[in-house]
Amino acid sequence: MTIAWRLLGFSGLWLILAGWDPASWIIGLPSVLLAAWLYGRLARQARLPSARLTLGFLSFFLIESVHAGTDVARRILRPRMRISPGLQTYRMRLANPTARVVFLDSISLLPGTLSADFVNREEIQVHALDATVDLAPELDDLERRVGRLFGEELKPVGGLHD
Amino acid sequence: MQTLLQALSLFLIGAGVFFFAVGTLGLIRLPDLFSRLHALTKADNLGLGLVIAGLLPWVADPWTALKLVLIWVLVMVSGATGSHLIAKRALRGDGEDLLE
Numbered sequence: 020m021t022i023a024w025r026l027l028g029f030s031g032l033w034l035i036l037a038g039w040d041p042a043s044w045i046i047g048l049p050s051v052l053l054a055a056w057l058y059g060r061l062a063r064q065a066r067l068p069s070a071r072l073t074l075g076f077l078s079f080f081l082i083e084s085v086h087a088g089t090d091v092a093r094r095i096l097r098p099r100m101r102i103s104p105g106l107q108t109y110r111m112r113l114a115n116p117t118a119r120v121v122f123l124d125s126i127s128l129l130p131g132t133l134s135a136d137f138v139n140r141e142e143i144q145v146h147a148l149d150a151t152v153d154l155a156p157e158l159d160d161l162e163r164r165v166g167r168l169f170g171e172e173l174k175p176v177g178g179l180h181d
Numbered sequence: 182m183q184t185l186l187q188a189l190s191l192f193l194i195g196a197g198v199f200f201f202a203v204g205t206l207g208l209i210r211l212p213d214l215f216s217r218l219h220a221l222t223k224a225d226n227l228g229l230g231l232v233i234a235g236l237l238p239w240v241a242d243p244w245t246a247l248k249l250v251l252i253w254v255l256v257m258v259s260g261a262t263g264s265h266l267i268a269k270r271a272l273r274g275d276g277e278d279l280l281e
Contacts, residue, residue: 035247081230088200088227091220095207104216106272124261127222133215135268146215146268 025055062117068168076168080125087130094148105150106135109158110142118169122162129161186238193235200228214271218264226257 029051037043068076094101113119126134126145132154133146147154166173207220233249240246 032251035244035251038244084223084227084230087223091207091223092200092203095203095210095220095224100210102211102216104213123265124258127218127261127264128226128257130223131219133219133222133268134265135215136272137269144272146219148216148219 022055022059025058026051029054029058068170072168076164079164080128083129087128090130091148102148103151104146104148106144106146107150107154108138108142109145109155111162112141112173113162113166113169113171115169115171118165118171121168122165125161125165126158129157132158190235190238193231197228197231197233197235200224200231204228215268218268222260222264226260229253229256 030047032054033043033047033051037047111119111122113122123134123143126132131148135144135146137143145154145158163173201224204220204224207224208217211217211220230253233253236249237246240249
């Protein structure tokens with residue numbers, strides 16, 4: 020993303036947050052400049068996925084969010100809660116750093132799983148409310164979707180060990 | 182039409198409040214830190230999304246609608262990232278008073 024796009028994007032965000040009042044730019048202008056500079060430093064290799072792919076992922080994400088919320092609510096509301104929490108290890112195949120962050124955050128927002136920690140660069144520990152089920156197929160599917168979003172084709176071998 | 186929209190909003194916001202309440206109940210009922218994070222991230226994300234969806238038909242202008250959606254996105258991202266960081270610290274046991 021070029022600097023001009025970055026500035027335009029962050030100015031747009033400021034406009035949404037602060038409204039049209041010109042006086043707001045006393046704080047807005049430095050913030051936009053700072054944000055654009057920081058973005059350049061933090062996300063040097065960041066690539067933004069296309070709008071069409073993003074929309075597709077978004078609809079999947081929204082539906083799964085509803086699943087996640089109702090799933091966790093159902094477990095909590097039972098008189099005897101149906102949980103057996105535990106950790107599982109998953110081998111991540113995504114290479115792009117942005118894709119990895121999206122994957123990790125999606126894990127936490129989708130049903131039954133919570134991204135917890137890195138074992139090393141590839142392996143992550145995932146916490147599940149019900150760890151008696153193998154999480155690998157679900158995580159593999161999610162990782163594939165995130166990969167497609169960022170133009171990464173993943174090999175079919177999923178990493179699954181506990 | 183107005184009444185229909187009102188009913189829809191009422192339903193969405195009511196459902197949102199329900200999920201917030203369940204998330205809080207989970208915080209009290211669930212046995213350990215990680216399970217509690219589950220309740221917080223997922224129930225609150227859905228709760229806030231529903232409340233905002235219920236408010237959208239009543240905003241004065243499109244900017245306000247964008248602002249509401251932006252708030253949801255920011256809360257969602259910070260919630261997911263925050264819970265990951267809390268879980269990580271707890272697993273490594275190098276946080277302050279995170280483990281029981």
